[in-house]
Amino acid sequence: MTLKNLNLTQLKIQITWFVLMTFVTLGLFGTWLAPYDPTHQDLSQSLAPPFWHSGGSPAHLLGTAPLGQDILSGIMVGAQVSLLVSLCAVALSGLVGVVIGLIAGYLGGRVDTVCMRLADIQLSIPFILLAIVMIGAMGPKLSNVIFVIAVTNWVTYAKVVRTETMRLRERDFVKSARVSATPIGLILFKHILPNVINSIIVIATLDIGKVIIFESGLSFLGLSVQPPTPSWGAMLADGRKYISIAYWPSMFPGIAIFVVVLSVNFLGNFLRTQWDPQSKK
Amino acid sequence: MKFSSPNRFAALFLICALSLPNLSFSSPTGKLTVAVPSEPATLDPHKASNRYNYMFNSNMFEGLYVRNDKAELVLALAESVAIASDGLTYTFKLRKGVKFHDGSTMTADDVKFSFERAINPNTKNPLLAYIKTIDRVDIVNTDTVALKLKERDAIFLKKLAFAGWIVPKNYIQSVGEDGFAKKPIGTGPFKFVSRSINEQIEMEANEQHWSSVPKVKSLIIKTVPEDAVRLALLQTGEADIVAEMPPPLVDRINALRGVKTLSHPSGEIYWIVFNIKDGAKDSPLLNPMVRKALNHAIDKQSIITNVLKNQAVQISGALAPSVAAVDKNLQPYAYNPALAKKMLADAGYPNGLKIDMYSSVGRYTLDKDISLVIANQLKAVGVDVNLNLWESSKWVGDLSKKYYPMSYQAFGNTVFDPEGLMIFGLHSKAFWSFYKNDTVDKMIDDSLKITEQKDRDTHFQKIDKMLYDDASHIFLWESKILIGMRDKVNWKPQPGDNVYKFWNASVDK
Amino acid sequence: MTHRWRYLLERLIQAAVCVWGVSVIIFSITHFIGDPVQLLMPAEASQADRLAYQQSLGLDKSAFERYIIFFTHLMHGDLGQSYRFNTPVLELIWDKFPATIELAVAAIIFAIIVGVGSGILCAIRPNTWWDHFFEWFSLSGMAAPTFWVGIMLIMLFSVELRWLPTSGRSGMTSLVLPAITLGWYSTAVISRMTRSTLLETLDTDFIKTSVLKGTPSHIIIFKHCMKFMLPTLLTIISLQFVTLLAGAVITETIFSWPGIGRLLIQSAYGGDYPVVQGITVVCSIIFVVIQFSVDVAQFFLDPRIGQRQ
């Protein structure tokens, strides 16, 4: 029993790393690795099935989209958008959240009250509404999608960092730094931040998965990156109207999203159990 | 079933002839469920304008004139009309014994009230543009009403069939404006039962209708925005008719058991609109040679075959074949990329040009896909299109604020006359027109004064030829509306915006 | 005890501030939506008609003036008139809210039953096949986009198996698929959080004391652990409500469910400011009320809350 379970966990981690490495590789080099230009249209090849179906050909391993674009290439290049959106949005919201959390937790009092009320307000406005309104106003560009997700996502970081900071503020090493007149910035970033970085990394990892799902939700509403830029969310959302005649335009990007998000979640969970003495496996 | 004759006797005779089969008919039975992607906002016929309003209105209300199932203009709530020789006074003899759904009789008072309400700016009637030529409404006697126009309008009767709904005066005054919108009453073949916003509208056969009692007892119009879900509803039998299916699904629907497809000309033309009116100072599109080149660069037939699965018909100019008498000699710009390249070079763009294109997503059938194909084909002749795809309402909202050099648009047919398109889509004064040509403007203005249909046809063909020669737009196609229907339903869609009229629909057991 | 009550009062004031803040933010950002006049007028309307219409909607006044009007009306419980439907916003919301509440409650009940249930089972038997299965199940629940899950469920249960209605709102059977679709993500989150919280709680000294007292295990889990965990669980579940509302927009569209989510997105797309503002304010009030109820519940569940440290 013991060894079997351990191997299972190990295997899971290995698969997770493999998937994420592939994801990152595609995100960085997909454009060069893809067999075709994913925006290349060939109307005569509209909705060609994957190679294992009759009528499919090895030229398009995973079949083609309605306008004859190669789906495999779309997935390979589309990884870029998912990677970019998730990393940038998480980094941005993490940055904002951590700074607010550190300041609110360390200074306390009025500053804390203001920050926490802001967080409450943010939490009570539905994400989707902000997305509709803001992207509607600014246009469905990559940078806007990142911005909107970041704006709506900082609260988790702020709350966690604030709680931890409040706890750390009373610890001796911080007190002694304060007594020796260390500048606030230095205390926050040199003494407190390193102690909360693990929690932040765990949340950020899980958030990457969440952001990829968000992005596909925005695509469903027509609020995310628009073609010809290929993105998994858009391929999934656009393909859904053909689901009854051709599953491949939506199924394969769907599987890509699913596998990557699942792996990211496993990784996040794994990191948490590794770093958090409280939650043990 | 024609009531266009101004002869009162003939009309009366026809009514008698019509009421006979009604007596022998069994009363309406069964339920017809229709699933459509969107729905009317308000149910007040004087306060709303989208095509789902029209669907509701045409089953629920009637005007003095309506369109019959062949889309012909026929008298409805009026028995006859007399048009003064100056074309400014229309005197209507009202039909006797027409009852509103609450049992009250329609009178001249109701007609006067309806028109005054429709043209009152406070009503905020979106269809005001159609009938704002009405100056005043006079009651001549208990069953005669005269409409006085400010200026001559050759297609006034056609407009009445679209925007001249008759509503009950006493009822509205007693329940108020909101009360009426919530529980509307008309004279049409179906009565309103209930409505749940974003869910469905339930209607019931009006067995007291003066001419055509529907064959189905209950009519349910469901709002189902997802294409895949509408198809699923048809497949499971939860819906009998599903509207506006994406063309690629046509084979799939036909392959389903117990289900067939109907496709019908929509009267709606699709084109690439060049903005050569405002803010187009240095645009290369101002050069007709460039516009012609772009027309040659698009392989319309390939798009119709491969993307629209033949659910469209190519057009040469701006006129829709199902609406207007099109000049058969006018051939569409041929697909010829080499020629397009050469023409661009001749126009002074040997290395191609860069241009921004703005298209909506979800406003028109497959608008995203088609815009992508068009951008791609233009790229092939050296026109580097920077395609911006925007969510529909954002796209419309910015229409008046932002300069769209090029965009993929459609223009519908509401009055079964090219004039709708001409006045509202091509005249430089129109909101939806981005084209400016003084000669064309002048000719459009003239068209209102031409009453004889033949003369109108040739006049519009002349305008069409001018647009064609000027390559005012990239002319693409007239679309068809694709409908999925269960075999047990007997129904024929009617042309144009009139499609969803269920007077004659019946459902087999 | 006065500290404690003052704490509750503070929370109440905070809640009110939050609603006010939402009203300001929503009011400001709805200004960015495309011009409602263009969206509401038909193609045939002239520029002059459009200007007149704009004036009739009061859109020619300054933003500040309009906010003051909006806020005064809001204080009187008047959310204004929908541009598109020509009916009072409050009435629209009142009409559409029950459907969303029904869906959200069904979804959250599904999420709580499956999430808390599986979470407890996993925590009691950690590292068994059962635990691994639910870890996989939960994490995959967080990995599938809502609309995708919805379409797949329709394909399977409505079209293939014909067990459940495809869409619409007619009776309990039509609630099943949308509720599962909407609750899926929350189920996953709640399951994971229940598991880890319960594992932590089981590891505490006082639960060990309970075991040493010879307490039956069901009492340990459902009384001793639960009462201690409940405040945490309540917080997690109440936060899921916001996720649920966002999900409702998509779920309601897929399943043609006539609720507030669809109305919200239509109104936002269609430039119907008053409806967008109304729905958002009402939603934030509901959210704040839920948060406050959780605060009150925690206040009574956990005697330590509100005490001076």
Next chain:
Amino acid sequence: MKTAMTPLLSVSNLQTHFKTPHGIVQAVNDVSFQLKKGEILGIVGESGSGKSVLAQSLMRVVPETNLCKASGEINFNGIDLMNLTPNQMREIRGASISMVTQNPSTSLNPVFTVQEQLLETLKFHPQDQIKNPRKRMLQLMTEVQLPNPELVAKRYPFQLSGGMKQRIAIAMALMCEPKLLIADEPTTALDVTIQAQLLELIKSIRNTHGTSIIVITHDLGVVAQLCDTVGVIYAGQLVEYNTVEEIFQNPRHPYTKALLDSNPVFGNKQSSLKAMKGQPPQLTKLGAGCSFADRCEQALPLCHHTPTDLIRLGEFYYHRCSVPTLDGVANL
């Protein structure tokens, strides 16, 4: 052979092993001892020596998930606890055998009042002789010297001091009039003054209720003050088990000696304080030899790989050492 002298608890060859990623942990290794009615046994050892696991093993509350071996015999009042079903065992816990744990500030559930927690014990183990649970509770609270029992009963744990909480924990353990009370480091987390009071309290409980008590501690002072007999535990084994007098005055096992020597009060007054060298062994890496051999000053070469001799000291007591000593006879 049942006589009046039949011990209340008789443990023989108790073994508790865990599996961990680093190997098998032999937390309790072949432990045997006996406890008479009214006797106080002290189990003394360093931290990590397995004394807490011993207590858990007696109550059979060792976490089952990674338990890989639990053998031996725990004969309690004529019943072998090792053969009971989990539910039978649960009925014994808190009723016949109860336990007080180390940290009073965390051992009470923060969200229940004191009286809810106290009365609950009786609810799970109804006792015929206790007619009025509330009266019983107040009486016990008075007995453990809680001021104002009526008021304290309605309080939540966080409103009480550490000492009060430990008194409540003791009262809770006594609710069902157990025959055996196991106290795991009952005073470690408390102030010195309160420690003394509590030790007196435990003694008086034995005197008034006749309860047998096992005190688990690392504190020799507690043992000296409280216990009748002492078991010295090292690396999961009882290396010496004897009366308190013998242990303090005549320690046999080198480890016991070292332990005493390292203590300022009990150590050899003449020589200076001697710190024990080395570290306790890792319980996963126990060889066949004596586990103390590496730190033992008297260790012989054979100690490192030959199992220790069990040297009986009278009917019950023994120590385990291969180094020949003057008294006792090797019992091979």
